[in-house]
Amino acid sequence: MKAAILYSEKMKEYDLGHVLTGERYENFMRLFRDILGGNPDFEIIEPSNATDAELKLVHTEDYIRRVDRCESKDPHDTPLSPGLVRAAKLLAGAGKLAGELIVSGRFDKAFVIGGGVQHARRDHEKGFGIFSDVGLCAENLMLNHGINRILILDVDAHASDGIYHIFCQEPRVLHISIHQNPRTLYPGKGFVDEIGEGDGAGYSVNIPLPPWTSDTAYQYVLRSIFVPLAKEFKPEIIMMIDGSDTHFTDRITQMGLTLKGIKVIGNIVKETAEELCEGKVIDFVGSGYSYDSRVVALGWLASLAGVTGVKIELEEPVPVPDELKKDLRLKETEEIVEFAKIYLGKYWECLVA
Ligand SMILES: [Zn+2]
Structure with missing residues (x-):
């Protein structure tokens, strides 16, 4: 196993002045260096900004020009500033580089620190997201590197409606989003009947879970x-979007994962990638708005430990509520999975209800 950590100090400009603060990236890197800094299986690599030509793989030219002028169409949702735009281009560049490092064979794991833009569209900013790092990574791999089957697994608490819009007609991308029920959380999209359209029908999977x-x-x-x-899909590469906003201490979501739970999810992805695609995983790890700032960084480290299998001690800084120890919401979750099979069984043998 050899893992690339894509990080630049300039990422701190990705700061919206509210729960999405710029110091989250430095906090994580401090923890990473403390615990894994001397481990030769990890290499920190500094990405550079995506160029206009690269951004155009996903975004429209008009939109890129408007972002350069910092003219936000929704300044309350995603206010644009020169620093934020620079950081957004850096993140998109990191996404592209992560894909290239994996196909080069130099690494089988790559982590885009602060990545996982979920809501941005091809032609507008949305939900703190400006340029799609995940979209650029996938489009570049398909157009320039001969990759034809990409699985995007999003386990962040929010549904990835932007990624859905970018790829809902694309059968080369299987997009699975598992998230808090959008009736109870932004973006209000991501219900089981959103399964893609046209050639992409059946290649988008949305699993909304109760708080x-x-x-x-x-x-x-x-x-x-x-x-x-x-x-059944047999991906050539797995991309994962996560972070720590599924942790039970998060301020803006209501999910109930522990650090151990975040790590186990990463580990299931690792095992699956080893069986199907030589262990190739790109993890966009960037969410997390816990009231305890230690949890944000620890959640990212838990994901990294799960995806790589590196052995580290992870101690929960906040006691786990007793209620969460009781398989909470398992029964309802089983019902939602059965419901999703009704929509997807037509496209996938493994999901025939
Ligand atoms: Zn989120």
Whole structure:
């Protein structure tokens, strides 16, 4: 195993002055260096900004020009400033580089620190996201590196509606988003009947889970949706979007994962990638708005430990509520999985209800 950590100090300009603060990246890197800094299996690599030509693989020219002028169409949602635009281009550049490092064979794991832009569209900014790092990574691999089957697994608490819009007609990309029920959380999209369209019908999978879904129920979804779909789709590479906003201490979401639960999800992805695609995983790890800032960095480290299998001690800084230890929401989760099979069984043998 050899893992690239894509990080630049300039990432701190990705700061919206509210829960999405610029110091989250430095905090994580401090923890990473403390615990894994001397481990030769990890290499920190500094990305550079995506160029206009690269951004155009995903975004429209008019939109790129408007962002350069910092003219936000929704300044309350995603206010644009020169620093933020620079950081957004850096993140997109990191996404592109992560894909290239994996196909070069130099690394089998890559981590885009602060990555995982989920809501940005091809032609507008949305939900703190400006340029799609995930979209650029995938488009570049398909157009320039001969990759034809990419699985994007999003386990962040929010549905990735932007990625859905970018790839909902693309059968070369299987996009699975597991998230808090959008009736209870932004972006209000990501219901089971959103399965893609045209040639992409069946290649978008949305699994909305009730608030306070805990570790066991998440693992149930991974084992009954992600693993069988991956085996049938046979991806050449797996991209994952996560972070720590699924942790039970998060301020803006209401999910019930522990650090151990975040790590186990990463580990299921690792095992699946080893079986299907020589262990190739790109992890866009960037969410997390816990009231305890230690949790944000620890959640990212938990994901990294799961995806790489590196042995580290992970101590929960906040006691886990007793309620979460009781397979919370497992029954409802089983019902949602059965419901999703009604929509998807037509496209996938493994999901025939
Ligand atoms: Zn999120």
